[in-house]
Structures are given as C-alpha cells and as structure tokens.
Amino acid sequence: MYRELRIHIISLLNAGLRLDGRKLTEYRNPIEVKHGMIKTAEGSARVKIGETEVLVGIKMEVGEPYPDTPDEGTIIVGAELLPLSNPDFELGPPGIQAVELARVVDRGIRESKAIDFKKLCIKPGEKVWQLLIDMCPLNDAGNLLDASSLAALEALKDAKFPSFDGENVDYKQKTDKALPLEKLPIAVTVIKIGDKFIVDPDTEEEKAVDARLTVSSIENGTLCALQKGGDFPLTLSDIDKMIDIGIEKGKELRKYL
C-alpha cells in the first residue's frame, strides 16, 4: 500500500535527507518536557517531540503486594491510543499496539530497577503502594514510544505521595515525599528503512518501517530493555549500529529531564 512512499523515502535517505529536511539521526524540534500540570494526578508530565504530544499521569493507590514479592510495591503501566490523537485509532479495548507501548515502557522502568520497589512497601505481605502510570497521546504525529517513555519518567520525577494514615489515602493532601527513584532509563527507538537507520520517525516514515529496535539505557550507557519490532529481520551488525545510536541519542534526550 505504501510502496511508492517507501521508495521515495529510501531514495531520500540514500541522499542523506528526510521528508522534513532533518538529518537521519536527528530528533524533531522543539522537544518540550513539562511536569505538574494535572492536579488530580499524584504526578504528571507532558512531552512534545515536534508535533507529537503525550500526556502521562500517575495515580498512587494502596493495595496488596504480589505473593512472590511480599515486600515490594508495584507499577502498572497503561497506554490508551486515544482516537482523539490520530485518525487511524479506534475506540475499543487496547489493541496490540497499545499493549506493546505500555509493556516496553513498563519493562524499561521495571528492569532497570528505576524505582526501589522495597521502599514502596508499607507493611510486608499486606500493604504496598501501587503506581498506576497512564499514557495518553494527544497528538500522534509519530514516535509515540520515545515520547511516552520520556513523559513517564518526567511524571515519576514529579510524583509526590498522597497522605496515608494507615487505613485510607487522602488524595486531597499531597505530601512532599518524592518517589524512590534510582535511575532514569531513556528509550530511543531506532528505525531501519532499506539499509539506513533513523530516529524519531514521523507519521509517513512510520508507514515505511522495515524494522525497529527500542533501546532503553541508563545514564552510564548500560542497556536495560530492548524491543525489536517491524516485519524485517536484523543482522548482528544492524543491532550493533542501532544500539550505538540508541545509547548516544539517549544521552541527548536525558538532558530534557
């Protein structure tokens, strides 16, 4: 369906160009990261990358821990591809695209041990804090994954515990206690089209993707989550290059937090 578009994009890439005039591994401008705009949430953030805009809010509830980790709090990451943000999104239960988005962000946070989950424990085996992180795109003009992931981190940084008296949570009263954040895993999605690699695809480029690799890394460059997508396979040398790009660009994005 998008054969002609793909051929056009590849011929541009071969000349070192992109549809909107960017370099191959250049993010759109401006990148805007803001936090604290939603008073009903315990933490919130809004990220704009070019025209893509994502809102993330965090609610905190007290619940029971999982039986296998009785002294650890939990996170649940949700993503809704709101039909408000893209003419191709439809109402209904989350499709695989939304589930993948939520899972990739979830694993980035979980596997990097970004949060000290033990510090979310109130009473072992009985009461722990649950972080409910929800990502809502307002305008999907491409690369929701990186924008959502960045917004989730900023919202985690912004979050403050509500007051809790041992029985009930009083959402009207926020404390000044922040989350026990240890690391900030940044996700960068590297795209392969033809034999070229790009970052931050726009809507058109997303239609022409052969393969993608989302690389989540922490500050010292250690990888903490990977996710390959797209219909085409990758060679080891592809992966080598894509991870390098992911780590390098991650350092750039980190400055916005």
Place this chain on the structure above:
Amino acid sequence: MTYKQRIDGRGFDETRPIEAKVGVIQRADGSAMFKIGNTWAYAAVYGPRNLHPKFLQDPQKGILRCNYNMMPFSSSGERVRPGGSRRSKEISFVTEKALLPVLNLDEYPNSVVDVFIELPQTEAGSRCAGICAASMALADAGLEMKDLVCAVSVGKVADKLLVDLDYSEESYPDGHVADIPIAVMPNSEKITLLQMDGEVKKEELMKLLEMGKKACMDIYEIQKKALKEKYHEVDV
C-alpha cells in the same frame, strides 16, 4: 440553612476562570481545548469520513458520533478505569444530542462526524466543558453550523441559586444541592441539554435557566474570541 459566600470567593452568578484555545491537535480536522477552573477538556473532530460499521450508515445524511472519556488520572480520588462506564456512555449520548441541532449533515450521506472528548483533569462540570470544547472543534473543522453551543451548570446549594458549581458545592455537606447542566445555542437562545439532579421549585428552575443563559453568553464570547485568534486576519 444558608450558603453565605462561595468557597472560592466568586459571585453567585460568576463562573470559574475560563481558558479556551482552538487548533490544539494538529492531526484532527478540528480541535479545541476548554478549561474552566480545574476542569479541563480537549475535543477533536474527525470527518465527515466513512462510517463503519456499515449498518449505522444513513443514506439520507451524515451522523454525529460523540465519545466522552475521562483520562485514568483525571479524578481527584482513585484511578478511573479506562474503557468507559455507564456514566460516560450516557454523557456521550447527551453530548451528541446537545450538539446535533447546530449541525447540518444533509450533504454527507453514509458518513460520520466523530467527536472525541478527553478530560485530563476534572473537578465538576466536565460534560459542560466537553460540550464547549466540542462545539469549538466542530467550528474549527469548518463544518456548516447554525450556531455554537455553550454549556454550563447551574444549581442550588442550600438557599442560594448559583452558576458553575465546583466540586465542593456539588458535595455541599449540609443542605440540599441541585445540579443542573445546561447547553444553550446562544443566537436562538434554545436549550439543547438539560439534566437535573436534586430538588428545586419550578420558579427557581426558571430563574436558574436565565442565569445559565447569561453565563453561556459570556462563554460564547470566549469561544468566539478563541476561534478568531486562530483565524486572525493577515496583512497581504
């Protein structure tokens, strides 16, 4: 029992501060943001476009389809479960009925105009904020319209009649509370949404409707201003 002064110091016929902006979602055919106090609504319009499922198609005219949704973190209490509730279904339905009278969809047989209303933050009056945003978004989409639609809630707290109840007033501890969301077509002054929870006398209701209409006129000016700001004149 008397309610002497509003908790936030407003006059009894005064709305909370309002902000409005048009064209906030670039991928939509029309969009708008409407914020009243701490209640914050976005609306995006897509269409007229093909309507699926096909059995909903009307060969005589296009249809309007609205969806009201609270974001999971938009309530001051616990997280709102995504996926819609009976409440959000009903609000979507009355929103549709509130907006339909200003539209003319005769030219678009078998098509749909989709309106998606999303609330990132709510504190009373969310359906009215959604309707205000949606009517601006429809205008921004360039659809033929007879009028805009302006909406606000009016009500009674203890012995006082007032405009634009906030959360503390909706849940006023001692005394009766009546909450009446209305929507008005400002030019014909006709009412397109009217719901009520609580108790009021007929005379009080008629007075409240007048107060609501007046507040809607102020909202109308704000909506028009926001629309004009996007489509400002340029010197050639």
